[in-house]
Amino acid sequence: xxxxxxxxxxxxxxxxxxxxxxxxxxxxxxxxxxxxxxxxxxxxxxxxxxxxxxxxxxxxxxxxxxxxxxxxxxxxxxxxxxxxxxxxxxxxxxxxxxxxxxxxxxxxxxxxxxxxxxxxxxxxxxxxxxxxxxxxxxxxxxxxxxxxxxxxxxxxxxxxxxxxxx
Numbered sequence: 001x002x003x004x005x006x007x008x009x010x011x012x013x014x015x016x017x018x019x020x021x022x023x024x025x026x027x028x029x030x031x032x033x034x035x036x037x038x039x040x041x042x043x044x045x046x047x048x049x050x051x052x053x054x055x056x057x058x059x060x061x062x063x064x065x066x067x068x069x070x071x072x073x074x075x076x077x078x079x080x081x082x083x084x085x086x087x088x089x090x091x092x093x094x095x096x097x098x099x100x101x102x103x104x105x106x107x108x109x110x111x112x113x114x115x116x117x118x119x120x121x122x123x124x125x126x127x128x129x130x131x132x133x134x135x136x137x138x139x140x141x142x143x144x145x146x147x148x149x150x151x152x153x154x155x156x157x158x159x160x161x162x163x164x165x166x
Contacts, residue, residue: 031072034080043076046088050075051102059102071100 034040044061050071052063060068060075071092078088089101098104106114146154 031069031076034076039079040076042085043072043079046075046079046085047072049089049102050092051100053096053100 034043047061048059050060052058052060052065052068052071054065054067055063058068060071074092075088078091083091092100098110104110104113
């Protein structure tokens with residue numbers, strides 16, 4: 001074997017040694033589905049109800065974030081332990097709050113979340129209405145007509161000004 005071939009084999013061996021632990025860990029962190037297909041279906045349905053707290057706009061089933069993976073594993077663990085869907089959701093909501101639900105319930109603590117955008121929209125619409133109404137009503141300033149005495153004074157002032165400029 002020549003030197004170049006030995007060098008290539010050595011590089012391949014070093015890369016293999018370095019990459020193997022990474023691949024082993026990556027495989028150990030993969031979500032493992034539940035053995036019971038009914039339980040796995042329940043888990044997948046619950047995954048779609050929970051928000052990824054990192055991405056904030058995706059369910060944990062759509063997210064690749066580590067926290068989403070941890071929540072998927074937690075849901076599967078709770079189902080495997082015998083919890084119902086409601087118990088599993090309650091367990092997670094107790095720890096993360098209503099924010100973890102993609103569709104939070106309407107209650108006093110979430111009124112701002114549910115009705116805030118509507119109120120802001122209505123206030124903005126009312127503001128636009130007032131602005132449009134006021135811009136239409138604004139009177140245009142018109143010059144008042146002068147009486148005979150004022151016309152004489154104006155003519156005198158203009159004549160004086162023209163004489164001063166000459």
